[in-house]
Amino acid sequence: MSAITLKSVKKRYQKSLVVHGVDAEIEQGEFVVILGPSGCGKSTLLRMIAGLEDITEGEILIGGTVVNKLEPRERGCAMVFQNYALYPHMSVAQNIGYALKVAGMPRAERDGKVAKVAKSVSLEAYLDRKPGELSGGQRQRVAMARAMVREPKVFLFDEPFSNLDAKLRVAMRAEVRNLHRSLGVTSVFVTHDQTEAMTLADRLIIMNSGIVEQIGKPSEVYHRPASLFVADFIGSPAMNLVRGHFAQDGYFRHGKGGMIHLPTIAPALISQEVSIGVRPELVRRVSATAKGAIAAVVDYTEELGAARLIYADADGSRIISVDTATDALGTGMPIHFAIDPADLHVFSHDTGRRIELGEAQRAATQTRINA
């Protein structure tokens, strides 16, 4: 039995539909991250699970029971809010222990539990402070301790690290990961930060404008994006996406008269409007004479330290390549790339969905996913 089930869940505010029928299954003990650009309905979805928003249509089940009509307190979820939402007038200990107090737990037992949880997030020295006297990272920990102390069935996180600086964010990420490993509580984590999502998630739910674009493991999402949106959204630098069509002559035609020799790809796709995609790290530099070389002109480069990004123009289409060579490259210099057809992703231009190609490509992506 799944820990959480979403059955065509919809949310409507006045007239606008902000969550368009989401279906998902979240397994017991799984760490699921809902990822998407801001405003796409992630928080709304999470808050419907928490019971903070009414569910317009569809059903949400937690532990097999429909919870649509249940109050937040009856759902067994704990939540960590984006701005922490600590009670400013209560001490850290009171903040953490409030849920227990409400539940009527005797004082002594409560204090013991609070102390134990505080210790697990290294807050034991701050129990008497008010939230206003804590640093951002400490507040974050209080918020987590407050969620943990109730031993909930489900943890919900709404962009909990977005107010922290980059370094602290990385540290907190590791901490959450460890906590999850030791507690094993089903967790749903909302973020718009793909690095955070990729590093934390067992599985990702990728959303865009209220629609689920893809559900899958981080490596699946990366190596086999189900849609143009996912291909573009996941990965940094973003995937090269070139719009055009396959012609009879075995060339892919794009941009202003651009031609890429891709003979064996897919006879069925001929003259259909598509986008082909390839990850910048899989775009190789080759010599001008290499077979199937794509001629381009360097626009500019970006130094990353370990490598550099080459932004080039191939007959009106932008090509980005991750390059480890160290030769001097100036604007306007000619450059040549090659791509392996097995590394290609093809997306229908009409539907934005992925088009599966032949066995070779499937095998190549599968190897990467498994790696």
Added chain:
Amino acid sequence: MIERSPIFDFITYAAMVLGMFLVLVPFWITLVAGSQSLQEVSQVPLNLWPSTHLLENIQAAWTRADLGPKMVNSFIVAVGVTLGKIVLAALSAFAIVFFNFRARMLCFWVIFITLMLPLEVRIVPTYSIAANALLPFQVILDTFGITGLVETLSGIRIGLEWNLLNSYTGLILPLVATATGTFLYRQFFMTIPDELVEASKMDGSGPMRFFFEVLLPLSRTNMLALATIMFVSSWNQYLWPLLITTDRANFGTVVMQLKALIPAQNGTPDWNVTMAGALIIMLPPLLVVALMQRWFVRGLISRDK
């Protein structure tokens, strides 16, 4: 919204309806009684539905309390106080917030201490100067011997006199003197980012230009709020006009006339006329508040911060 249980929602509406009832009852009774005939209004128990005599009652009240000229006076006072306060308060708050001069904090406190003492509390002292508002200056001149000096030099005796009794200035100026408006503007000016001042300096505009072209347009909401608050509070003044006007016929305000509308102990209990009068006297500030609610609420609140 959480806990949208129908029962709790019902309780919420029930409480709000009850509150509405509580708030509206006096208005309703005023309207109902004001629209009834003498016979109807004397009924026990009172019929709680309006009758048809509102206009004639208003007419009766209007002549009995001579409300025509009093309305004009009330408007002059309310508008005068409102305008005076908006202008003076903006200028003084501008000086206090945006200029760096030595006595800045002193001026701040000199003005703000007045916030603590509403007119009613210091009514006796304020009245003491009604006969001659310029007395302090006379005293200053006398103490420093200037009066004597001028008299010996030119033969003219300086006699400063400014009687406030029975005058619009006497009705208006003491109400303008309080710091409410200055405080409100100051609170708002403090939220103007330094960068805006700096940008304006970089553009080469001086302080007055900044005041007129940047600050005033930005403070429109606050001005509306202040105007509402001041209009209501000056229209509703009672004690001060009562003291400063001995010539009621010419300088009385409508609120002062309320008492004159109350039926005499052993006269006809024509409460219908009284209530009709009360109704039109309450109406102007009520309309202002109802129409300006959005702005004035914001203005009131920012006083607190």
Added chain:
Amino acid sequence: MERRAFYRNGTLPWLLLAPQLLLVLVFFYWPTSQALYWAFTLEQAWGGGNTWVGFANFLAIFRDGQYWATVGRSAFYAICATGLSMAIALTLAMFVDRALKGTRIFQSVFVWPYAIAAPAAGVAFRFIFSPEAGLIGSINDIWPGIWSPATNGWHALGMVIVCHAWLGIGYNFIFFLAALQMIPKSITEAGAMDGARPFQRMLDLQLPLIAPTVFFLMIMNLISSFTDSFGLIDTMTEGGPIGATEVMVYNIYIDGFKGLDYSGAAAQSIVLMVLVIALTFVQFRWVEKRVHYS
């Protein structure tokens, strides 16, 4: 919060401040110093010679049992009116804060009493509470003589207090609602996630978080019970029956302007001013310790 960008100009700020300073000087500082002068001197009627009497005027009023009765009555009046008005306004604000459909209409009506002149409300309530008229007076038909503000001091005082409380509802409501709305929604939601029911959240979260506003309003209401009371009492009871509704401000008015005891009235004014200033200082000290939402 201090500014860093200032204008520097020798005379301009003084020009800008001059009108306000002048008014404050003429209508505030000068009269106040006059009042001090009157309070410590004894005056032969209006404008006669004044003789220095030290604290004699104060001692005179402090020795007067009548004065203490007035002070006690004022305190009772202030506490009852403040408590009643704030309790009603807070309750209404709490429910309005739930922001159910149609709440807007209620919200704007609850502000209305703010617009009403105290004497106007006084007149309306006088009619409502009149023993002869057909509202509250109707109960005299059932139990003759049970309601009689014209002879029973407690009835009269109660009537004035109720009216005062009603007048304050609008102002208190505005502040309470604003304070409640300033509490981040997520704190309420966190409370709900922690299992607290609405009523418990009110007690544990909302009320402590708006404590500074509660305190601020308490002071403002107490001050207003000195100021607004005049218009009410003058139109409703004129201090009667037999002085049962005479409060401090009304007493000053009667002594000073009807009784022409200028020195006594000045001394009473000083006492009242000191009282208000003390209350305000308490308020300022408290405001510094406002709750900050991080």
